[in-house]
Amino acid sequence: MARAFSPKIVTANHLLEGDVIYQTADDRWSRHISEAELITDEAHAQLRLLDASRQANVIVGAYLADAVAGENGPEPTHFREAFRRTGPSNYVHGKQEASPQPRA
Amino acid sequence: MYRYSEFDTAFLAERNAQFRAQVERRIDGSLTEDEFKPLRLMNGLYLQLHAYMLRVAIPYGTVNSAQMRQLALLAEKWDKGYGHFTTRQNIQYNWPKLNDVPDMLDALAEVGMHAIQTSGNTIRNVTADHFAGAAADEVADPRPYAELLRQWSTDHPEFQFMPRKFKIAITGSENDRAVIKAHDIGLQLIERDSVLGAKVIVGGGLGRTPMIGKTLNEFIAFDDLLAYLEATVSVWNQIGRRDNKYKARIKITVHEHGIDDIRARVEERYAQVRPQFKGVDMALLEEIKTHFALPAFREGSVAAFEGAYTNDPVFRSWVDTNIAPHKNADHAIVTISIKKHGNTPGDATAEQMRVMADLAQEFGYDELRISHEQNVILPHVHKSDLPAIHARLKEHELATANIGLISDIIACPGMDYCALATARSIPVAETIATRFDELKLEHDIGHLKIKISGCINACGHHHVGHIGILGLDRAGVENYQITLGGDGSENASIGERAGPGFSYDEIVPAVERLVYAYLDLRDSKDETFLQTYRRLGLAPFKAALYPEAQADAA
Ligand code: HEM
Numbered sequence: 258m259a260r261a262f263s264p265k266i267v268t269a270n271h272l273l274e275g276d277v278i279y280q281t282a283d284d285r286w287s288r289h290i291s292e293a294e295l296i297t298d299e300a301h302a303q304l305r306l307l308d309a310s311r312q313a314n315v316i317v318g319a320y321l322a323d324a325v326a327g328e329n330g331p332e333p334t335h336f337r338e339a340f341r342r343t344g345p346s347n348y349v350h351g352k353q354e355a356s357p358q359p360r361a
Numbered sequence: 362m363y364r365y366s367e368f369d370t371a372f373l374a375e376r377n378a379q380f381r382a383q384v385e386r387r388i389d390g391s392l393t394e395d396e397f398k399p400l401r402l403m404n405g406l407y408l409q410l411h412a413y414m415l416r417v418a419i420p421y422g423t424v425n426s427a428q429m430r431q432l433a434l435l436a437e438k439w440d441k442g443y444g445h446f447t448t449r450q451n452i453q454y455n456w457p458k459l460n461d462v463p464d465m466l467d468a469l470a471e472v473g474m475h476a477i478q479t480s481g482n483t484i485r486n487v488t489a490d491h492f493a494g495a496a497a498d499e500v501a502d503p504r505p506y507a508e509l510l511r512q513w514s515t516d517h518p519e520f521q522f523m524p525r526k527f528k529i530a531i532t533g534s535e536n537d538r539a540v541i542k543a544h545d546i547g548l549q550l551i552e553r554d555s556v557l558g559a560k561v562i563v564g565g566g567l568g569r570t571p572m573i574g575k576t577l578n579e580f581i582a583f584d585d586l587l588a589y590l591e592a593t594v595s596v597w598n599q600i601g602r603r604d605n606k607y608k609a610r611i612k613i614t615v616h617e618h619g620i621d622d623i624r625a626r627v628e629e630r631y632a633q634v635r636p637q638f639k640g641v642d643m644a645l646l647e648e649i650k651t652h653f654a655l656p657a658f659r660e661g662s663v664a665a666f667e668g669a670y671t672n673d674p675v676f677r678s679w680v681d682t683n684i685a686p687h688k689n690a691d692h693a694i695v696t697i698s699i700k701k702h703g704n705t706p707g708d709a710t711a712e713q714m715r716v717m718a719d720l721a722q723e724f725g726y727d728e729l730r731i732s733h734e735q736n737v738i739l740p741h742v743h744k745s746d747l748p749a750i751h752a753r754l755k756e757h758e759l760a761t762a763n764i765g766l767i768s769d770i771i772a773c774p775g776m777d778y779c780a781l782a783t784a785r786s787i788p789v790a791e792t793i794a795t796r797f798d799e800l801k802l803e804h805d806i807g808h809l810k811i812k813i814s815g816c817i818n819a820c821g822h823h824h825v826g827h828i829g830i831l832g833l834d835r836a837g838v839e840n841y842q843i844t845l846g847g848d849g850s851e852n853a854s855i856g857e858r859a860g861p862g863f864s865y866d867e868i869v870p871a872v873e874r875l876v877y878a879y880l881d882l883r884d885s886k887d888e889t890f891l892q893t894y895r896r897l898g899l900a901p902f903k904a905a906l907y908p909e910a911q912a913d914a915a
């Protein structure tokens with residue numbers, strides 16, 4: 258039996274800022290995972306990753322990351338993605354210094 | 362100190378202009394990321410988890426006060442007010458913006474610094490004993506030779522696209538402070554019948570297949586050394602494995618062919634290349650040496666030092682741990698700890714960098730060193746100035762008396778910054794340091810090196826830590842593996858895995874159990890952790906780490 262597809266988001270780093278960004282359903286790049294498009298279909302996921310990869314002058318290194326639906330939009334399932342959406346744990350730098358998560 | 366010649370300055374300016382144009386072409390879309398990535402890596406620019414990271418070379422760990430102030434300026438102007446000193450005698454900036462990097466490189470060039478060959482499959486920044494030129498126990502200052510190697514390898518046409526990166530370390534002392542046996546090539550300067558030369562060690566390395574380097578040649582005279590090294594690198598360049606990234610380092614070549622086979626090939630190649638070296642390198646070496654002439658050491662009474670040592674216990678404790686013997690008896694080598702308990706190992710603020718620059722200028726003949734253990738050194742200080750230096754360091758949280766102790770931990774950036782990481786290392790280091798500071802046991806425990814890496818690449822040198830900690834991802838959870846008995850000194854050894862790993866919450870208590878076991882097991886206060894481990898082996902430490910397993914077996 259084929260394994261069920263676990264939901265994904267498309268994430269990358271911003272070309273100029275270098276910070277973590279997420280692809281939204283209306284084709285923007287958001288700095289908040291809560292605004293990311295949560296993709297539940299494998300074929301659609303591949304398509305969205307392709308869309309992202311075409312925007313090489315805006316982003317770097319797009320990939321599909323596991324996520325789950327939360328109260329305020331998608332949330333990470335792995336600790337690496339949890340750090341990416343927050344920032345390092347030794348200083349209040351990265352996203353955690355800019356604004357509280359999540360923001361509408 | 363080495364001063365850039367006009368050629369170097371022109372070369373750097375041209376490289377920086379090229380990179381500025383490459384950045385512009387990346388931004389306007391004419392370069393793809395695949396095209397741009399190798400170019401940015403050649404200029405020390407990485408993309409990490411949360412931002413870009415710029416890695417600046419500090420050749421053989423030596424900087425002057427003007428350079429240190431410039432490093433502070435970069436931290437303030439283009440980063441978040443601090444920089445991270447690494448185990449490769451580099452400084453890393455964790456938050457630059459792509460657009461700003463060309464300006465950062467230009468600012469570095471103003472003081473003769475750069476980020477070239479801090480990455481990529483090239484001969485990397487040559488590292489040297491951080492006490493070079495000052496240590497009481499050295500045969501000769503290894504830095505002129507390190508500089509010769511830098512000039513020889515920078516942009517050497519044959520060595521730009523090698524099977525893999527290549528790291529050289531050099532020391533002038535038997536007492537190895539440069540971990541030369543964990544490098545692709547390690548050189549130890551030796552004098553034989555009043556001829557200076559080097560013992561050549563090859564094939565050391567850490568990473569996923571840790572190896573201790575083997576002796577390729579007991580002694581090669583300086584006159585022949587560059588030709589011999591060129592032959593060595595060239596043999597590897599020919600027969601090294603390019604098919605598999607994980608088998609490409611010279612340690613694998615040495616392991617697969619055997620040291621005797623490699624030696625025979627090197628000899629053969631050496632016979633071919635030697636005639637091409639016509640002594641120009643030796644003339645250059647003589648010229649370079651003049652840049653490393655020792656300062657004219659000041660004379661004067663050391664009574665002020667002795668008085669403070671007798672009367673001030675805090676000063677005494679700092680002197681006992683952070684000061685090393687200098688070749689001039691009235692002088693001392695000061696190691697400034699960048700490991701305040703609970704702080705990120707190796708992180709210094711712009712203000713701290715300026716304080717250290719001021720101290721070097723006022724008291725230290727304008728010299729500073731960066732150690733691979735992520736501390737900063739004032740290599741030449743007259744002892745009578747030590748009380749004033751200590752007082753100034755205290756005002757800026759730089760006077761922690763912990764060099765060589767349990768809180769003097771090497772930790773790589775790990776999952777807090779590094780895109781390759783499988784777990785965090787910085788908070789583990791912070792918690793261990795804080796914990797043993799609370800227990801007030803640090804000085805009683807004595808010499809103990811803990812080294813932490815956040816993945817199998819081993820940037821934190823965990824294989825050669827007396828206690829090594831490797832952070833892994835086990836089914837989506839951070840898990841920490843302990844190795845014991847590693848050693849990065851002249852008696853180098855790779856640590857042994859102690860058993861199953863520990864979760865993030867369990868790792869610090871596990872280290873605490875290990876240390877208490879050592880305190881019970883040592884035969885006297887003078888027996889270090891490593892000596893006790895070598896005497897008794899893994900078993901009693903394993904029992905302390907895994908008490909449940911003991912209980913189950915009983
Ligand atoms: C944060 C960005 C970093 C990245 C992406 C990175 C990447 C790597 C990789 C991939 C290797 C393995 C090379 C191989 O086995 O062929 C390596 C080795 C090494 N790195 Fe890093 N590193 C980083 C930061 C650091 C830092 C901060 C230090 C110093 C604290 C460091 C010191 C070293 C050392 C000493 C080795 C050599 C280990 C060996 O002999 O294989 N690295 N690094």
Ligand code: SF4
Nearest residue numbers: 773779782815816820
């Ligand atoms: S050991 Fe791994 S996690 Fe740590 S800096 Fe090196 S590559 Fe990154």
